[in-house]
Amino acid sequence: MYDDRTSRACGAVLAGVSMTTEPTLDPRQFRDTIGRFATGVTVITWDDGQHARGMTANAVSSLSLDPMLLLVCVDKKTTAHAQLERVHAFAVNVLADDQIAVSKTFAQHGIEDMAGVPYEQRVTGAPVLDGALAWIDCEVTERLAGGDHTMYIGRVVGVEILRPEAQPLLFYGGRYRRLGPEL
Numbered sequence: 146m147y148d149d150r151t152s153r154a155c156g157a158v159l160a161g162v163s164m165t166t167e168p169t170l171d172p173r174q175f176r177d178t179i180g181r182f183a184t185g186v187t188v189i190t191w192d193d194g195q196h197a198r199g200m201t202a203n204a205v206s207s208l209s210l211d212p213m214l215l216l217v218c219v220d221k222k223t224t225a226h227a228q229l230e231r232v233h234a235f236a237v238n239v240l241a242d243d244q245i246a247v248s249k250t251f252a253q254h255g256i257e258d259m260a261g262v263p264y265e266q267r268v269t270g271a272p273v274l275d276g277a278l279a280w281i282d283c284e285v286t287e288r289l290a291g292g293d294h295t296m297y298i299g300r301v302v303g304v305e306i307l308r309p310e311a312q313p314l315l316f317y318g319g320r321y322r323r324l325g326p327e328l
Contacts, residue, residue, distance in 0.1 A: 183317040188238045188251045189217055190264070190272040193231055197259050197272045200225040201252040203316050204294070205237055213301035215283050218294045224254065226295060234269030234284050235299060238277040241311035242323040247274065248314060268303035278313055279306040 190199040204218035215237060219226045229235065240248055250260050264272035268282040283299025290296075315322040 180318055183315050183322065186240045186244075186248050186314040186316050186321070188240065188247065188274060188277075189219075189225070189229075189235055190238060190259075190274065191229060191232045191235045192266070192270050192272060193228055196257065197264065198225070198228060198256065199238075199251045199259060199262075199272065199274075200256075201248045202237075208298060214286070215281055215299045215301055217297045217299065218291060219297065220294055222293070229285075229295075229297060230288070232285065234271050234282070234302075235297065236267070236269070236271035236273055236283065237281040237299075238272075238274040239279040239281075240314040241276070241278040241308055242314045243311070244276060244278075244314055245321050247276070248321070267305075276308070278308050278311045280304065 184203040185205070187202050187205050188199045189202045189205075190197065192198075200219070200223065202217060202219070206216045208214040208216040217235065217237065219229055247262060250256065250262060253260075259272060263275040265275070267273050267280070269284060271282055273280045273282070280303075281299075281301055282303035283301055285297055286300045287298040288295055289298070312324050315324065
């Protein structure tokens with residue numbers, strides 16, 4: 146039951162709490178800390194009808210199994226962001242640990258027409274990279290604002306593990322890594 150005593154008790158507890166609207170955290174410290182969360186390395190690819198393009202990304206996550214949804218986050222300042230705003234589909238290419246050069250290629254600005262990296266088109270027409278460990282083909286269902294990024298939600302329409310024996314390429318602490326021994 147909520148009464149005047151509860152109100153006074155809550156007020157006493159909150160009296161020592163400072164409520165601020167401005168963050169006091171250092172953005173570099175946040176970036177360094179979140180960099181301690183190991184992620185897989187992917188190349189997001191799309192075809193806008195005139196050009197096939199891609200970008201290296203690690204802000205990728207499974208969102209839902211029913212329906213099957215995938216989440217990709219893209220910085221609004223990138224040229225890829227403007228291009229992804231106009232497409233209806235994208236593919237997520239999961240890279241293997243022997244594909245560092247592919248990751249570095251698509252991490253560059255201004256990559257045109259897949260930079261000569263061979264690919265095929267699958268379900269949606271989005272490029273699937275030759276040699277990828279696996280791919281996930283998605284139709285864009287939503288675009289949501291998320292601070293300085295846009296979250297692209299894709300409905301999964303195709304998946305395949307191309308190299309089941311390959312090890313994934315990982316990113317941790319600002320460097321490429323590979324899996325170690327099983328624990």
